[in-house]
Structures are given as C-alpha cells and as structure tokens.
Amino acid sequence: MIATETAVMAIVLLLGTAAEPATISTTPLGVTQSVGQQKDPSPDPEVEESTGRLPKGEEASPGEHLGANLAGSDTAGYTMHDFLEYSVKDIDAFWSNVWEAAGYTQPEVEYYFPTPGEVTDTSCGPSDDETAAYCPADDLITFSQAMAVKIWEGAAKTNTDANSTYPAGDFSVAYAIAHEYAHSLQDDLGIIQATSGQTRRFPIYKTELHADCWAGIWANSTFHKGTLEPGDIEEAVRTTMDLGSYDSSDDQFHGTPAQRRDAFLTGWNSGVASQCDRYLLVDH
Numbered sequence: 001m002i003a004t005e006t007a008v009m010a011i012v013l014l015l016g017t018a019a020e021p022a023t024i025s026t027t028p029l030g031v032t033q034s035v036g037q038q039k040d041p042s043p044d045p046e047v048e049e050s051t052g053r054l055p056k057g058e059e060a061s062p063g064e065h066l067g068a069n070l071a072g073s074d075t076a077g078y079t080m081h082d083f084l085e086y087s088v089k090d091i092d093a094f095w096s097n098v099w100e101a102a103g104y105t106q107p108e109v110e111y112y113f114p115t116p117g118e119v120t121d122t123s124c125g126p127s128d129d130e131t132a133a134y135c136p137a138d139d140l141i142t143f144s145q146a147m148a149v150k151i152w153e154g155a156a157k158t159n160t161d162a163n164s165t166y167p168a169g170d171f172s173v174a175y176a177i178a179h180e181y182a183h184s185l186q187d188d189l190g191i192i193q194a195t196s197g198q199t200r201r202f203p204i205y206k207t208e209l210h211a212d213c214w215a216g217i218w219a220n221s222t223f224h225k226g227t228l229e230p231g232d233i234e235e236a237v238r239t240t241m242d243l244g245s246y247d248s249s250d251d252q253f254h255g256t257p258a259q260r261r262d263a264f265l266t267g268w269n270s271g272v273a274s275q276c277d278r279y280l281l282v283d284h
C-alpha cells in the first residue's frame with residue numbers, strides 16, 4: 001500500500017499539459033508516450049469462477065477479443081459474465097504494468113458479476129440489477145450482468161437529452177467497467193477513502209471525471225494492442241454522455257454529459273495517466 005500523501009503528491013508532480021479533445025477521432029491524437037507495455041503473464045494463474053482477487057499479470061487468452069459479438073454464431077456459449085471477466089482482466093493487466101513502471105505495488109481488486117435478479121450484500125449496500133459500482137470498504141467491483149446488458153443495449157440513461165446518434169455496444173460495457181476499475185486505483189492512491197465518515201479529499205464529480213479519463217487511458221491501450229473495433233470509441237462516448245446529468249447540486253452528480261465525454265476523450269487522446277490529473281485539480 002502506498003502512503004496516501006506521497007501518492008497524491010506524485011500525481012500533482014506528474015501534472016502535464018494536454019490538448020482539449022476537439023473531435024471524436026477513432027485514432028488517438030498526439031500519442032507521444034507508450035504506457036502499459038505488454039509482458040508475459042505469470043504462469044498458471046488461478047482465478048475463481050465468479051469472484052476472486054485478480055492474479056498479477058493475468059491477461060486474456062490469445063484470440064479472445066473485446067469485440068466478441070455475443071449474438072454471433074462463432075461465440076456460442078460466450079456469456080456476459082465471460083465478457084465482463086475478459087474486460088476486467090484486460091484492464092487489470094494494463095494498469096498493473098503502468099503501476100509497476102511507476103514503482104507502485106501492483107493493484108489488486110475483487111470483482112463480482114451478479115446474475116439477473118441476484119442480490120449480493122456489500123459494505124456499500126446490497127446489489128440489484130442496476131448495480132455497477134466499486135465499494136472501497138470491500139475493495140470490490142460489483143457489476144450486475146443485467147446492468148451490463150442494459151448499457152450494451154443503450155438503455156442506461158440518466159439525462160433527458162435526445163438520444164445519441166452513436167450506437168451503444170460492447171465497448172460501452174468495457175468503458176463502464178474500466179471506470180469502476182479506475183475507482184479501485186483511486187482507492188489505492190488515497191484519492192477516495194474507504195471510510196465514509198472521512199472528509200472527502202475531492203468532490204465526487206472530480207473523482208468521477210478522473211475515473212472517466214482513466215477509462216479513456218485504458219481505451220487508448222486497446223488501440224495499441226489492436227483489440228479495438230471500428231465504432232468502439234463512439235460506443236463508449238455514447239455511454240459517457242448517456243450517464244451524465246445536469247443537477248450539480250445532487251450528491252451523486254458525476255458530471256454533465258459533455259464533461260464525461262471530454263474526460264473520457266482526454267484519456268483516449270493522450271494515453272498518459274497524468275493527463276487526467278486536471279480532473280482532480282481544476283474546478284469544472
């Protein structure tokens with residue numbers, strides 16, 4: 001575990017400059033630094049079927065693809081649970097490399113993907129079919145498979161805007177779980193706290209936009225890895241906007257649709273984690 005003050009100070013010191021994302025490009029803009037170099041996975045990692053601590057260095061099997069179409073005839077038997085697990089392992093492998101390169105202890109987090117109708121208790125409350133959350137007290141990502149389907153189908157929407165012209169899809173779900181994973185990293189760094197009684201270091205909307213930006217950092221890595229499909233980035237952008245809202249007085253305000261989109265695209269366009277510091281340090 002990294003000392004909280006040191007970690008936050010490190011983020012401040014890494015603060016750099018980045019161009020505002022002016023357009024949604026399907027290739028990242030201005031990538032000058034490669035992060036998350038792939039490495040050989042640890043031999044024989046053990047993973048529990050449904051929940052478990054992510055093994056260090058675990059990566060998805062060769063041939064598995066983020067764009068796997070659940071409805072496709074060649075992916076019979078490939079479930080939403082499989083997709084969520086594939087995604088979280090890919091996200092974990094990427095950030096593990098980034099953390100290692102930065103000299104940090106590799107991140108660890110547990111995950112659980114409840115089946116439709118299943119209720120699981122966490123220290124942050126019971127799950128339901130709408131749950132997509134990270135619970136710091138349990139160091140646990142809980143992502144309901146029913147919610148994943150809803151996001152995949154573009155049916156998860158928290159604003160009253162007209163429907164997006166972009167489709168939702170598999171990468172909508174991948175973005176959402178990358179966002180939750182980013183919260184676990186924030187917890188490791190002391191950006192968010194496990195104890196609810198503590199004073200927040202940052203207002204919620206800042207840590208939410210920062211998590212969107214770090215989801216974009218991971219998305220950038222999938223471009224370089226070659227697992228990104230045409231339309232994937234638009235799918236993620238659609239979802240960032242669908243899950244924005246306008247009531248900044250709400251305790252759970254996560255950012256406006258445009259703010260969430262821009263945060264994701266800042267990560268996508270730069271691929272450099274420190275480019276997301278602005279979302280913690282600057283008022284929006």
Ligand SMILES: [Zn+2]
Nearest residue numbers: 179183208211
């Ligand atoms: Zn969040």
